[in-house]
Amino acid sequence: SSKEGGRNTYTFFTESMNLEVSRELALEEQMHNALERNEFRLVYQPQVEIRTGKVIGVEALIRWECDVLGNVCPEEFIPIAEHTGLIIPLSQFVLAESLRQLALWQKDYNSSFRIAINLSPRQFRDPNLISFIEEKLNVSGVAANTIELEITEGVLMSGHSFIDDALKSLSKLGIRLAMDDFGTGYSSLSYLRRYSFDVLKIDRSFVKDITVSSANRELVNAIIAMAQALGLEIVAEGVESSAQLDYLAKRNCEYAQGYLFNKPITPAEISEMLQKQKNKSPQMIIGSIGLN
Ligand code: C2E
Ligand code: MG
Ligand code: MG
Ligand code: MG
Numbered sequence: 142s143s144k145e146g147g148r149n150t151y152t153f154f155t156e157s158m159n160l161e162v163s164r165e166l167a168l169e170e171q172m173h174n175a176l177e178r179n180e181f182r183l184v185y186q187p188q189v190e191i192r193t194g195k196v197i198g199v200e201a202l203i204r205w206e207c208d209v210l211g212n213v214c215p216e217e218f219i220p221i222a223e224h225t226g227l228i229i230p231l232s233q234f235v236l237a238e239s240l241r242q243l244a245l246w247q248k249d250y251n252s253s254f255r256i257a258i259n260l261s262p263r264q265f266r267d268p269n270l271i272s273f274i275e276e277k278l279n280v281s282g283v284a285a286n287t288i289e290l291e292i293t294e295g296v297l298m299s300g301h302s303f304i305d306d307a308l309k310s311l312s313k314l315g316i317r318l319a320m321d322d323f324g325t326g327y328s329s330l331s332y333l334r335r336y337s338f339d340v341l342k343i344d345r346s347f348v349k350d351i352t353v354s355s356a357n358r359e360l361v362n363a364i365i366a367m368a369q370a371l372g373l374e375i376v377a378e379g380v381e382s383s384a385q386l387d388y389l390a391k392r393n394c395e396y397a398q399g400y401l402f403n404k405p406i407t408p409a410e411i412s413e414m415l416q417k418q419k420n421k422s423p424q425m426i427i428g429s430i431g432l433n
Pocket of ligand 3: 321322342344378
């Protein structure tokens with residue numbers, strides 16, 4: 142390219158890149174002590190059994206309220222935590238805190254209540270991942286089969302044998318595995334078989350247009366049919382309208398998560414919801430078998 146043109150482009154990119162880099166450095170710097178400053182907390186988004194309307198579990202989602210930078214969303218800080226390695230202590234916080242919380246909910250409301258926790262690719266390089274999880278299972282006393290670990294397709298792409306080993310160990314412990322954001326990555330049917338997943342989460346980008354785009358409808362139909370053929374449970378992500386829910390229900394999609402039901406909410410709000418559900422559960426059971 143010409144010198145002038147190249148130079149303009151160069152200047153433009155360095156300016157925007159400088160902004161990006163300094164934001165990243167600021168985030169990185171703040172993140173180093175954020176755990177000790179107790180700036181991270183977990184919110185929980187209900188997962189609903191479509192047939193009964195019952196909340197059967199939650200997904201734990203991390204939030205960072207930084208003293209200096211304000212609220213930072215996980216899509217921005219998780220990648221930085223990954224490349225700095227801070228994701229390891231951060232994820233240990235997520236695992237420990239969410240299992241501690243789950244134990245309380247199981248004791249107070251529902252012994253089969255479940256939790257889904259996101260794992261990031263980098264955690265698979267942590268040789269202590271399995272033993273850490275095992276320890277937290279023991280400390281909290283929750284049953285392994287009430288824990289679901291969410292993994293994106295990207296994790297499986299690398300083909301590293303340690304990922305293979307880690308997933309097998311997790312399954313052996315009785316922990317359930319969910320494939321998150323299904324359809325957005327390099328989806329491979331062979332991954333689903335090879336790694337004994339229990340749950341497939343349909344990405345919200347597919348759910349979004351379900352009622353307006355027939356192409357998306359066909360895709361969702363195919364994903365659901367495939368998951369059913371493989372014996373996987375299906376969770377639809379990002380359900381925002383009752384029209385979307387109706388469509389999914391007709392296709393026998395079992396579980397849904399989304400703003401139609403709840404945004405991610407505080408532990409106290411989940412407790413309140415579980416208390417209400419416990420009080421009215423007899424009617425809900427009658428409703429679900431069609432006697433009302
Ligand atoms: P994800 O695991 O796919 O989580 C679902 C995201 O969709 C959440 O965003 C949730 O708030 C949002 N969502 C749920 N229902 C709806 C809906 O109806 N409409 C729309 N538009 N959005 C909805 P969030 O909490 O900002 O998290 C973003 C991503 O950050 C997560 O995507 C996950 O990949 C990552 N993440 C969050 N918490 C953790 C964590 O503790 N560890 C790791 N490794 N990653 C996490
Ligand atoms: Mg997830
Ligand atoms: Mg997802
Ligand atoms: Mg996602």
